[in-house]
Every structure is written in structure tokens, then in C-alpha cells.
Amino acid sequence: MPLHFTTEQRLDDGVLERGFSLDGIPGILWTPAPSSAPAPLILLGHPPLGLPAMHPRLAARARLAAADGFASATIELPGSGERPRLDAVDQARSALRRALAAGEPVSDEIIDALVLPLVDKAVPEWRATLDALLTLPEITGPVGYSGGVISIGVRLAAVEPRVVAAVLYAGSYIPRAIVEEARTVGIPLHVLLQWDDEGNDRQAALELFDAFGSREKCLNANMGGHTGVPAHAGEAAGRFLARHMR
């Protein structure tokens, strides 16, 4: 499936930002200021809030990566932004809200219905995006993955051999099946956890970290609440990727 560029913009630091469409899925590619060598690629994951809303934060991460010589790319998640809603996931989200409002425990059934359809649909899309991007002369391997819905990151790390290292952001609502898949992950991992994120299930995050089969895995836990990842933690994640992608 070929990739079509839809927009093109040269940012003030020389980074080239191009919107693209792949089989109707919108995406963005950032490549470092022109040089002769093709750039290794980081896939930028994000929460299901829609690419337009996430754009400023994604562009900031891509520009930091470009300063290290890396290209970055992202695509819209299934059911987010301008893509068709996923009815089953929307129903599970309603069930989740009802359970939380009633002070009831969130059942495994709700978690599975909320997360697994998203993972099942998103991961093949990220892999197809990788197929298309790696045909571009300005992009090369190895490939890293960073951020986003952690269950998508786990599945991608488990099944996609071109991804050599991943930065994962700890999150709640992790299906048991994903914890089991984590045991099959072997690539180096750097897991960011906001220790005082009250909306996050810390114990679930620690159990998932423990489950990863990787011989090299690092848990980097910090304070600052859900969105308050300290600058030094972002820099450490960048150093991790650079170490494994060079």
C-alpha cells in the first residue's frame, strides 16, 4: 500500500514535517534537516485523543529526536480523530465510566473490550506504515518505538522484529493477555512511570514491568503527576533509544 504525502512544511530548525495518508489513515513524518545519510526511524505512539490534539506534543518529541539524527513518524489510532469510531470500544468506555462512577471494580471483561480491539486493529496498521516508510530513501532501520497506549507498544514489541528498542509509558487497564504477551518480549525496554499519577494503577504497571522477558529493561519512575514527566526523564528515554539505534 503506497503512502501519499498530503502536506509539507519546513520547520524553523530545518526539520521537514509531512502529513501523509496510508490506506485512508492519516499520519505525520518528521525527517531531520537534509543530509546525505538516511535516518533511523522512531515510531511515536500517543494516547487515543486524536492526532490534531496531540500534534504539538508529538512535534516537540520529533524535533528532539531529529536533533539526534532520527526521523519520527506517527499515525492516527483506530477510532480517534477523523477516523470512524470503534463502537465496541466506545461501549466499553461507557461501561468503564459507569463502573468508576459507581465505585465498582473495573472487570477484566471491560478492560479487554476497551483495549484489545484497539490493539488488534492498530498494530497491523503501524506495521503497514513501517513497510511503507522503509521504502523511502530518507528513512532506514533500525526502528524504535516510543510512547502511547502501552498495550499497543507491548504487542508491537512482541511481534515486529524491525523494532529493536522501545520506550513505554506506564498506563492502566492492561488486559491479562497483554501481560502474557509481555513475557515474550525480548528487546531492550525503557519504561516511564509517573509514581504519583493518581489516575494510574501503579501495581499493574509494576506487574507488567516484571513480566517483560527482556534481559535489558529499565523502569524510570518519577514524580510530577500524569502529565508531569520531568525533562531529565525525557532526555534519559532519548539516550536509551540513541544507545540502541546507533
Added chain:
Amino acid sequence: MPLHFTTEQRLDDGVLERGFSLDGIPGILWTPAPSSAPAPLILLGHPPLGLPAMHPRLAARARLAAADGFASATIELPGSGERPRLDAVDQARSALRRALAAGEPVSDEIIDALVLPLVDKAVPEWRATLDALLTLPEITGPVGYSGGVISIGVRLAAVEPRVVAAVLYAGSYIPRAIVEEARTVGIPLHVLLQWDDEGNDRQAALELFDAFGSREKCLNANMGGHTGVPAHAGEAAGRFLARHMR
């Protein structure tokens, strides 16, 4: 109490290593290659295995710190090396061994008896060492602390206002009283945990990390077993100290 230098050696990278004695306690001071500016000081903690046995590892850490412009110092722990044994601690260590051999849980009484006398005696000695070192023209504040028996690090971070940041190595057998003291610690902390250290009580380490009152605290957990702290984790700890001591 004045400090007396007992030995002096210029290492091949220009670092000056001097043995000293303070009120009968042996210690070592490493200062960076000569320059005009006095160097901020890192107190190097270590496990109670005796300074002679720990010397190579401590010297390696001191030389890394010197490359960043920091002086480092350490003293022998009470009951270790050539210092008089602490009978009560030795008895507690025997009780610990009996409990472990019998497969019994290690009681709070054993943990308190093993650790608290050491903390009570060591921390005033580290503070007196700080008094003496800070009178030297080649040494200045701020002061950092790194490594060693974690309960000593917690007490020092809680009571010594000249220590502005601490790197702590997660360890087992932490008295309840020390967990309570951790709640009063307010300085930035960087806690290293070897996730797959089978001799370590991971849950106790996580509880202690959670207890720290510091607004800035980072847990850096890695694989590699008890002594297999990866090089990048050591470097991250060094960056943490440099960030807070400059």
C-alpha cells in the same frame, strides 16, 4: 576534631587520593586534578565489608566524579575493617543467619538490631567528617551522598542539611523506624534498584521509595543481578548529582 592525612598518592588521571584519620576512624579523600576552584563534595557510602575490600570500587566511583569536577570522600563504617566489632550487630547478624537457614521470616526485632545501631553510630561520624572536610580550602559545598547502606543514607538525608541530593542503592532489611524517617526527607533522591536481585526484598524497596517525602524522587530499576548495575545507570546517577550540585 581535626583530620590527619596519613597517606598521599597522585593517580594517573591527576586525582589526588589521600588516606586520613579522624578521631581514630580511617577515611579516604579524592580531589580532582589541581585547579583554582574548590570542589563540591560527594560522600561515598559503601556496604559494611571494610574499606580495604571496597577500595577499588570506591576509587573507580571517585575518579568518575572527579572527571565531573567533584571531590569524593568516605570513612570506614562502625564495626567494619580494622574498627572494633559492634557486638550487638554481630549477634543480630547471627540471629539473621539462623532465621534464614531455618526458613523463618526475619523479625522486625532482628532487622532493628542489625541496622539501627549501625545507623545511630555511623551518621554522626559522617557528619563530623563533613565538618572536618569542609574546613579544607580545596573542598566546598554543596554536598551530595551516594550509595552504601540505604538506612544510613536515609538518616543522613533526613538530618544533615548540608546534603542537597542523594543517590541511594535499594537494599533489604529496612527498619520500620527508617521508613518513617524517609517521610521527613525532602531533598531530591535518585534510587537505584536491581530488579532481579534475588537477595533483595523488592517490595520493601518500593515501599521505602513510596515513603520518601521528596517532591523530586526518581526510581531507576534495572536488570543484572545484585552487583550488575549497568554502566548507563551509573552514568544517570552521576548526571543526577551533577544536576543538583552545580
